Amino acid sequence: MDTSSREQERNEEHDEEEEEEEEEATTNEATTTNNETIIPQNDPNKNKKCKGNPSGITRLFLGNLPFSVDEDSLETFLQPAALTHIKWITDKETGKFYGSAFVEMRNSKDAAIVVVDKNGTNLMDRPIKANYAPSRPGDVWPPKSKVWTAGKQRSAGGSGVKAMSPKPEGCTKLFIGNLSYDIDDEGITKFFGNVDAEIKAVRWISHKDTGDFKGVGFVEFWNTEACEKAATLNGKTLLGRPIRIDWDASNVN
Structure with a gap:
């Protein structure tokens, strides 16, 4: 791809x-x-239009x-x-x-x-x-x-951890999913700081129609070493939810 x-x-x-x-x-x-x-x-x-639902x-x-x-x-x-x-x-x-x-x-x-x-x-x-x-x-x-x-038929509980895809050479960016709606820049920085993975940039993804947070985002790190450390947290709990992590190769030349 x-x-x-x-x-x-x-x-x-x-x-x-x-x-x-x-x-x-x-x-x-x-x-x-x-x-x-x-x-x-x-x-x-x-x-029919009504109070609280004018459309x-x-x-x-x-x-x-x-x-x-x-x-x-x-x-x-x-x-x-x-x-x-x-x-x-x-x-x-x-x-x-x-x-x-x-x-x-x-x-x-x-x-x-x-x-x-x-x-x-x-x-x-x-x-x-x-x-x-x-x-x-x-x-x-x-x-x-x-x-x-x-999508595929719903699985029981939905708490399984999805295996990460093969790591692209030189990758410094991760996809993060299954996030709590309470997550913010400070929270994600502290989370990855637990493994000494320093964040360079964070981008949260929102629904284009409503502007509501989708519970997913992208995190870029300063180097591949930090990115690899961060990837070890795939499936770990953040704000009560098992976070899903995968490599993102969009910034790899």
């Missing part, structure tokens, strides 16, 4: 909805599954979810709001759960309840992030089934 494209690939890895190829939904008629009515997309009241959006992004969350616990947490579809975001290759999901709410009022009342509240001791996530042109939404996984 052309090394100049590696950083772009890393950035896109956590934005699965743009890369996913889903089949077009085949019906807009209301259906009932497990005693729950799925409201059709053309229902006139579904996207009538029903699709939400949920972040900082606990790795043990499942459909039942999420539905219970969101009450009295009701969801109709969930799309878990996972690693395409490993199935590792990223701790985030897209959900379709029953209507715009329920979406507003989640964004206004649930954002920042704790689910299994983790303050979740809830934001409106309007569909982009070309998106197929909602998914073809109530519970859907973007």
Whole structure:
């Protein structure tokens, strides 16, 4: 692979909805599954503007979810709001759960309840992030089934450590992922300082639509020796999460 494209690939890895190829939904008629009515997309009241949701959006992004969350616990947490579809975001290759999901709410009022009342509240001791996530042109939404996984099928727990790729010659830059939303420059500097790896620069990656932190970034070190020391921390816990580290060759000549 052309090394100049590696950083772009890393950035896109956590934005699965743009890369996913889903089949077009085949019906807009209301259906009932497990005693729950799925409201059709053309229902006139579904996207009605309301307080806290002036655009009538029903699709939400949920972040900082606990790795043990499942459909039942999420539905219970969101009450009295009701969801109709969930799309878990996972690693395409490993199935590792990223701790985030897209959900379709029953209507715009329920979406507003989640964004206004649930954002920042704790689910299994983790303050979740809830934001409106309007569909982009070309998106197929909602998914073809109530519970859907973007990427490889979600693996249990999602806490496994992914092996690093082969180290490029002269590499001084690392990709870092599965980061807490509370991480900052000082925190990452102290983390790598534990192995005497002095940081030259840090770049955090955010969602281009919302500006929200994706939980990933890139760290550049002053030399290859420091970079190698930092890489030994792959899988170590930082702010309660096992950090994922890999080599980045975008700055290698």
